Amino acid sequence: FEPVSVAIAIGAASALTGYLSYKDLYCRFAECCREKQPLNASALKLELEEKLFGQHLATEVILKALTGFRNNPNPKKPLTLSLHGWAGTGKNFVSQIVAENLHSKGLKSNFVHLFVSTLHFPHEQQIKLYQDQLQTWIRGNVSACASSMFIFDEMDKLHPGIIDAIKPFLDYYEQVDGVSYRKAIFIFLSNAGGDLITKTALDFWRAGRKREDIQLKDLEHVLSVGVFNNKHSGLWHSGLIDRNLIDYFIPFLPLEYTHVKECVRAEMRARGSTVDEDIVTRVAEEMTFFPKDEKIYSDKGCKTVQSRLDFH
Ligand SMILES: Nc1ncnc2c1ncn2[C@@H]1O[C@H](COP(=O)(O)OP(=O)(O)OP(=O)(O)O)[C@@H](O)[C@H]1O
Known part of the structure; x- marks a missing residue:
């Protein structure tokens, strides 16, 4: 919005209502950082339950983490979530759903920032420059909005030097150079540990146990082997884990045939089409599934559903 027209609009609306505060009105026209606004936990719960398929653990942990954090008026550190799992599992x-529930414009909000390792930090020789730029960017944005959200995709491809640059912001400091980072949210996405999460899911399946019976504790050990003790993973190198700077490790399970079908239906509805079960089945059957014998899990999750649907 252009400031003059916003001011005119606010003036006109104030004259009409004579009632709403300047800030309330301003925020109807321009995006405001509402750090004190409580999270609508039931709306987030409903949205996750309706839209996110096959991820009972992620749904549970994300809800718990966000409600706890947003209901705490004085968090001791920013919230840091590390999401792990196979490609295309959500x-x-x-992250997009969480962003929309915290800032109404979601990923388009001025207070939500997405970094993709291979896109934003592609050259190893430029690490020093990236470190400086990233720190300045985070400092500037958290100064402008304490509840800013930062998402780092492809965390396993992120140079340890970049993780080092983020580390001071994630710690228990009251302030760093006059800025408090304690209300910010950092989300890290990676495929690290995805193979081991899949193995656990497969063990359950082979034992005839329900997927929904997998509990967080069944995966804690798995993640500790796959991520915490994996000396090749960026997360290990960075010391984020042994300094306890990650609050929640959130496993994403591999998606099954029925989940892929749900993704196709959701995509058809999003396009305003009526759900045609023949097409749903055809798209789902075009996907490839593993392991070779049982063919239970989609190897790209729901990732290629949208583009495949274009051909039907
Ligand atoms: N569990 C799920 N429930 C509903 N839709 C899903 C789920 N997983 C994936 N999708 C759909 O597939 C698309 C691609 O998934 P997404 O980008 O979230 O995967 P990802 O786990 O981040 O993969 P990658 O590790 O490759 O980045 C999503 O935009 C969404 O439409």
Whole structure:
């Protein structure tokens, strides 16, 4: 919005209502950082339950983490979530839902920032420059809005030097150079540990146990082997884990045939089409599933559903 027209609009609306505060009115026309606004936990719960398929653990942990954090008036550190799992299982999708529930413009909000390792930090020789730029960017944005949200995609491809640059912001400091980062949210996405999460899901399946019976504790050990002790993972190198700077590790399970079908239906509805079950089945059957013998899990999750649907 252009400031003059916003001011005119506010003036006109104030004259009409003579009632709403300047700030309330301003925020109807321009985006405001509402750091004190409580999270609508039931709306988030409903949205996750309706839109996110096959991820009972992620749904549970994300709800718990966000409600606890947003209901705490004085958090001791920013909230840091590390989302792990196979490709196309919903990590970016969930980040988008969380962003929309915290800032109404979601990923388009001025207070939500998405970084993709290979896109934003592609050259190893430029690490020093990226570190400076990133720190300045985070400092500037958290100064402007304490509840800013930062999403780092492809965390396993992120140079440890970049993680080092973020580290001071994630710690228990009251302030860093006069800025408090304690109300900010950092979300890290990675495929690290995805193979081990899949193995656990498969063990349950082979034992005839329900997917929904998988509990967080069944995966804690798995993630600790796959991520915490994996000396090749950027997360390990960075010391984020042994300094306890990650609040929640959130596993994403591999998606099954029925989940892929749900994704196709959701995509058809989003396009305003009526759901045609023949097309749903055809799209789902075009996807490839593993392991070779049982063919249970989609190897791209729901990732290629949208583009495949274009051909039907
Ligand atoms: N569990 C899910 N429930 C509903 N839709 C899903 C789910 N997983 C993926 N999708 C759909 O597939 C698209 C791609 O998934 P998304 O980008 O979230 O995967 P990802 O886990 O971030 O993958 P990658 O690790 O490759 O980045 C989403 O935009 C969404 O439409």
